[in-house]
Amino acid sequence: MHKLTIVVENKPHEVEVTPSRTTPGEYTVIVDGEPRTVFVPDYDNPDLADWMIVDDRPYELLFSPDLRVAQIYSGRYEIQVRDKEVGTVRPASGDGRVKAPIPGLVTRVHVETGQLVEVGQPLLVLEAMKMENEIRAPIKGVVHQITVKPGQTVTLGEVMVEVQ
16 A cells, blocks of 8 residues: 555645555555545556546546646646655656657746746746646756747757756
8 A cells, every 4th residue: 555645736635545456457546535446557557547447437647747747637737746655755856957748839938047946936838739838947956048939849858948
């Protein structure tokens, strides 16, 4: 069993996840005391696991590469996941290079070179599939380089900002 605290839009939820012993990809998930049965068809391939069945109802669920944003049919939500057995919040990954998580159009740049930024501070807005995606600083530091400007199209994985 894994015990987690998942914060969705600043509201914490206590979650316990227990894998089924008999059915691969099936889990008992208790959210704030309410049990749910969750089946993840592609449980063994995280790159394909973009939908699941919760109590016999299918749900599409997409996560940003840094696992800080979740998208479901009702909208996009900022999330933070903390494994209660580890005792600390998952650290920001990476080295300060902010890459495009999806191909899209840069609509706004909120920072400038030389500016001090905090972890999670908005850097720019990337529009993709008619949705605005706020791209945030992965680390605390100084904006060393901005390689994009409003109106520019970026490809998946393209470096947009570098924070040192």
